[in-house]
Amino acid sequence: MAAVGHSGRLAGVVRGRRRRLAPYLLLAPGMAWLVVFFIVPMYYLATTSLQHGSLEIGYTFSWAWSNYADAITTYHTQFLRSLEYAGIATAIALVVSYPLAYWIAFRGGRWKNLFLLLVIAPFFVTYLIRTLAWETILADGGPVVGILRDIHVLGPDGRLLATSSAVIAGITYNFLPFMVLPLYVSLEQIDARLLDAAHDLYASRPWSFLRVTLPLSLPGVFAGTLLTFIPATGDFINAQLLGTPQQYMIGNVIQSKFLQLTDYPQAAALSFVLMAAILVAVLAYTRLLGTERLTG
């Protein structure tokens, strides 16, 4: 009798311990992934950014903080341009995506999934090809430039390709689905009865939108803008294919330092500065929008 009671209690203890371990076990694969593919590379990148030397003579670690100073003084224009282009593209994407997501969520009916598929359809084609397609569309002999010249928006030898507008348009286009999808999810989740309740309490349609729909969709706005802004800041394909060195963003600089000039320390330092810049921007943005209000 006593033995049974004892082993029963033991089983209880083991079960209790297992329950306490369960969350960590569930976390383990993700943590392992992060350690191997994020922490370790970050460590190497960090040490690289403090080395000096060249590919021929080899790189040595020397706490070369000057890499950072150089990165900022030499390339601050490209840094600022990256933030500017990404910011403008994110804003345009938001303005374009919100009505689209709203329409699909509330008016899409049984075609919702089809419309969502259409939104992500361009993703079935490689990034590079999509951007090259834009090069054709915006080309000097292309239809868009022709029409804009005809209606005198562009001068007789005005062009679209190789301008900031082309780069920003390309970025907007390429990251649009990252904006539409989170917006759609947050709008789709809104209980239609809440809008009935707002109408019941004398709120007209615009007012219900401002006081109910918009605040409840803010988590989607937040997720969408971050998912667009962060990768857009580091982008280099659009500037390379649709712009000129005058439009180069920090991604172009890092890419050429790494792959063409093999100036690894400088490239690594630039990457860290970019990361810090994005982090600051995102923190400021989070403060502004307030995560607490979002999850309320």
Added chain:
Amino acid sequence: MTAITAPPSATVVDVRLERLTKRFDDVVAVDDISLDIEHGRFFALLGPSGCGKSTSLLMIGGFEEPTAGRIYLGERDVSGLPSYKRDVNTVFQSYALFPHLSIFENVAFGLRRRGTRGDELKRRVLDALELVGLSGLERRRPRQLSGGQQQRIALARALVNHPRVLLLDEPLGALDLKLRKQMQLELKRIQHEVGITFVHVTHDQEEAMTMADQIVVMNSGRIEQAGTPTDLYEKPATAFVASFVGVSNLLLATVSGPGQVRLSEGTEVSVPAATLAGRTGEVAIGIRPEKIRLGAGELNVLAGTVAESAYIGVSTQYIVDTPAGSVSVCVQNDRPGATALAAGERLTLSWDPESTFAVEPPEGTP
């Protein structure tokens, strides 16, 4: 001498439905209903699931467009008016509290829209919260409240606007039995206190009987009967009402004279002449189980055998097989030491003719 006289005992009609119909594709949810709801009433729309109660309520609130017919609030035809221009407020079944706003802001929503500000706003919101017994919760968010508390907030949010009519769509449906009983009395108290017309949708006949002073029974989109709880119970107009509101014994019979019917096996039974209302041929007569006595003593008599008996404390319920069909009888245990009859015992049932009502035989019976 004045020539002008006030209309005698003017009753104000708050809601008038005129031949209201709502069709969804091939479903007729509400089928040509007409109805007057007087000011200050606690009015219940009662009916089984899917009979069109919610649809009727949503049309009054302006959330569904009628296919045909008109809706008046007071004198005003509001049929085409959007919900935000109607002087009614709704308590939704799911409460529909705004999750991103505090309790205070939830309750203040309608007032703010109508331009109430400052101290006046604050006073009215706090008064409304006090009315529903939830003072002190104004800074919380809806999801930090229990179901019963959310229900009260939904009520406060609607009442604070002093609408002409308050619409309630099964507001107690999500609560457990005990809380529901408590809220039924609470709602009734609040209605007395504010004096606003309540239109309360429910599928629970007991709830409707407890709370309402006027009940409309609906069935497949139509109105079966409108009246006070007593009317519906004592003088049901249709077989549906007779069995939906309380329990009824319905026996098939043929009219054999004024105030006289013959049951299917030949027994002659007296009924009030008025209840036959000139009917001839087949009818169904109904008697409530508690109006039947065990043993002779009343004018109408029927012999039978006890099929089942169940002692449930306050009363004992019997199922008695008679040649005219099986009859349920409910006997109050109001004497000490009463002994129940056992199954198989033969007995005589009797009842007062005045306790009998007649309705059209339910469909599907031969």
